[in-house]
Amino acid sequence: MVQNLSEKITLADGNQIPGFGFGCYNSFGDEIADAVRMAVENGYRYIDSATFYGNEDAVGKGIAECGVDHSELFVLSKTWPNAYDKVEQSVMNNLKNLRVEYLDAMLLHWPGTDETARLHAFEQGLRLKEKGVIRSMGVSNFQMDQLERLYEEFGIWPVINELELHPNYQQRELAAFCRERNIQLIAYSPIARGAYVDNQELLAIASRYGKSTAQVVLRWHTQKGIIPIPKSSHENRIRENADIFDFVLTDDELAAVDALECNGRMGQDPYKFPPAELMK
Numbered sequence: 001m002v003q004n005l006s007e008k009i010t011l012a013d014g015n016q017i018p019g020f021g022f023g024c025y026n027s028f029g030d031e032i033a034d035a036v037r038m039a040v041e042n043g044y045r046y047i048d049s050a051t052f053y054g055n056e057d058a059v060g061k062g063i064a065e066c067g068v069d070h071s072e073l074f075v076l077s078k079t080w081p082n083a084y085d086k087v088e089q090s091v092m093n094n095l096k097n098l099r100v101e102y103l104d105a106m107l108l109h110w111p112g113t114d115e116t117a118r119l120h121a122f123e124q125g126l127r128l129k130e131k132g133v134i135r136s137m138g139v140s141n142f143q144m145d146q147l148e149r150l151y152e153e154f155g156i157w158p159v160i161n162e163l164e165l166h167p168n169y170q171q172r173e174l175a176a177f178c179r180e181r182n183i184q185l186i187a188y189s190p191i192a193r194g195a196y197v198d199n200q201e202l203l204a205i206a207s208r209y210g211k212s213t214a215q216v217v218l219r220w221h222t223q224k225g226i227i228p229i230p231k232s233s234h235e236n237r238i239r240e241n242a243d244i245f246d247f248v249l250t251d252d253e254l255a256a257v258d259a260l261e262c263n264g265r266m267g268q269d270p271y272k273f274p275p276a277e278l279m280k
């Protein structure tokens with residue numbers, strides 16, 4: 001378990017990723033540029049970006065102005081399924097917009113519904129890794145059968161699977177499958193977009209430590225070896241979300257958070273997404 005924001009976890013390919021990250025979805029222009037800069041100023045070292053977020057130029061501005069060299073950051077981006085026939089071109093756009101020379105990790109953002117395209121995209125990603133354009137090759141929203149198919153075809157597992165994970169939606173079987181294969185779990189929507197603020201079970205735990213429910217949930221992720229990537233545009237919350245390294249949840253408290261599981265997915269069905277209109 002990481003003990004601070006910048007402590008790293010070693011991936012199956014030998015590269016290292018900070019055990020806590022900063023999400024960049026659904027914020028634009030100076031708001032996200034400032035948020036990225038503030039996150040780094042407050043100790044975050046992993047920036048979670050994606051072509052689909054439509055804001056990489058601003059994220060890149062934040063990275064350029066944060067005062068920390070890329071060599072000390074972990075810059076991750078994701079390729080959208082509409083570019084699975086031209087992954088290199090898509091990654092070159094990521095580099096240009098983010099103003100970096102390489103990506104620390106590139107993920108296939110969704111499995112998509114076209115298996116041939118998905119496999120072709122993964123193969124292109126592996127070639128970009130050989131060239132050093134990306135350092136680590138991972139996926140997001142991939143299910144067990146889709147991971148197995150990659151392994152059958154290429155004889156390796158992606159080193160990351162970024163999934164919707166939070167107390168109401170823990171994807172336990174898939175998470176265990178990934179752990180057994182040394183596929184690092186990254187939790188997106190780790191605080192369920194603020195949905196736990198009034199949760200009574202979490203409030204009871206939070207009050208014992210003088211923490212917020214968001215902090216309890218983020219601590220729960222890190223104690224499970226999962227990398228959470230909360231997003232906020234506000235400096236007070238950027239700080240709050242990172243201030244989770246001075247308390248330890250007991251086994252009973254971890255179990256109480258575990259008990260909130262209710263198959264409460266907030267995002268999309270990975271077998272059906274993205275729809276045709278998002279493939280243009």
Ligand SMILES: NC(=O)c1ccc[n+]([C@@H]2O[C@H](COP(=O)([O-])OP(=O)(O)OC[C@H]3O[C@@H](n4cnc5c(N)ncnc54)[C@H](OP(=O)(O)O)[C@@H]3O)[C@@H](O)[C@H]2O)c1
Binds near residue numbers: 049141190230233
């Ligand atoms: N791979 C994928 O398919 C995928 C899908 C979704 C997201 N992601 C990644 O995961 C990141 C995080 O997920 P997310 O943005 O969906 O959700 P999230 O991080 O769980 O929640 C972000 C929302 O919660 C609010 N918030 C932040 N800190 C808070 C706090 N301490 N208390 C109460 N509310 C708080 C934020 O508002 P303010 O900004 O106003 O503070 C924002 O509206 C994304 O930004 C993106 O990088 C990946």
